[in-house]
Amino acid sequence: MAKTVKKGSTAVLVGTKKGAFLFHSPDRGRWSRIGPYFEGTPVYHVMLDPRDGRTAYAGATSEHWGPTVHRARIGGDFARAKEAPKFPEGANLAVTRIWHIEPGHPDEDGTLYVGVEPAGLFRSDDRGDHWRSFDALNLHPSRGGWRPGNGGLCLHSVLVDPRDARHLLVGISAVGAWETRDAGATWTPENRGVRADFLPEKYPETGQCVHKLAWDAAADGSVFQQNHCGMYYRGAGGGRWTEVSAGLPSTFGFPIAAHPHRRKTAYIVPLVGDFNRVPPKGQLAVWRTGNAGRTWRRLTRGLPGPGAYMGVLREGLAVDRGDPVGVYAGTNTGELYGSRDEGESWRTIAAHLPPILSVSAGEVR
Amino acid sequence: MSQARGSADELMRSGVLVRVPHALREYTNGQDEVLLEALDVASLLRSLDATFPGIRDRVVDETGQPRRYVNVFVNEDLVRGDFEAARLHPGDVVHILPSVAGG
Helix, strand or coil, X not given: CCCCCCCCCEEEEEEECCEEEEEEECCCCCCEEEEEECCCCCEEEEEECCCCXXXXXXXXXXXXXXXXXXXXXXXXXXXXXXXXXXXCCCCCCCCCEEEEEEECCCCCCCCEEEEEECCEEEEECXXXXXXXXXXXXXXXXXXXXXXXXXXXXXXXXXXXXXXXXXXXXXXXXXXXXXXXXXXXXXCEECCCCCCCCCCCCCCCCCCECEEEEEECCCCCCCEEEEECCEEEXXXXXXXXXXXXXXXXXXXXXXXXXXXXXXXXXXXXXXXXXXXXXXXXXXXXXXXXXXXXXXXXEEECCXXXXXXXXXXXXXXXXXXXXXXXXXXXXXXXXXXXEEECCCCCCCEEXXXXXXXXXXXXXXXXX | CCEECCCHHHHHHHCEEEEXXXXXXXXXXXXXXXXXXXXXXXXXXXXXXXXXXXXXXXXXXXXXXXXXXXXXXXXXXXXXXXXXXXXCCCCCEEEEEECCCCC
């Protein structure tokens, strides 16, 4: 299947319930497809490493044979990494699914992080061949009280501070956000100000259902959070989160894609609620803020509706690093939409794919 | 010891024949059968992994539990539970098969 993808192209990598696909374009208008890769196998995340612009990583999770990590030169065939992440012996935990692959700090070539189910964080320093468990988090004394949400007990967000490779922020569904400033030796829950409507105590230390985290482009530690119970923003100084749901049609949604260049700017896809995970009023809409959530703007031109009742899953929204930035949304009904004008207008890149689990984008170098 | 496609005589004399499912042949360089010596299924999987690194992880997870949708048969008998207790004898045929699951 190996094909050449030209340097300078934009690549959109799509993980689905039945394999992965690569779309590439020289102008973000005319798209070519390669794939499916991993035919028949769920791929919860596949991404292009922005540090070299040519290595792709995928986490495949066979329902029969378990999870595996793979890498490829963009456009080429994927090769299985030597090992998959594993919990340490005696932990009585087994990795069942790879949710997210995150490139390490730009100064740490070959370093990767993965977030898995049941909730766990692992690091590789050799491009995915061998993995180390962050035991201080994975075996945290509070773990006995961690309870899975509807999506499972998954660690799905891994943010690496571009200013400091030792500073990580991760998100675990129905457990909350956790932060380390010493490369994983110690972790603290960072959920102050985040509501948990589904618990008797509305503002507990942990137990919040974080759905996705994304750094603000300001690169000063500011961060967006889509939660089960609202949109939140935490400023550069850390500390409490501020709810920024006002102006949105609901407090519920899954993905966030932060603008890569413009501070305080991010995209989300609100859904009606946890009881009805479809777009409000049957209109698929991406919402954008340019002021850290003080106000939101609804973007629908070219997106389906009225009469559209699909969803965009946790990893289903992405941006490239172009100028103007490209935004991509994949639905759980198998449509991939793209915008090359910062979300103002959208076109269908692909339809009739399997349900889309993840979308990521980048420039091929 | 591993050997591809042992003859019937060799099999009777010395080993256990493992039938490798299609999905795992990327680990065995395409071999669909492997001949090994082992006293039980657990040690058979360790021997298999020593020759073809990584293959055991596809059959059992890191706690040693069989994966939920993988079945191991010794001859025609499904091995339930403890692989250590599943004794093997020369001439046995071990089948590693995906169960009927998925969609």
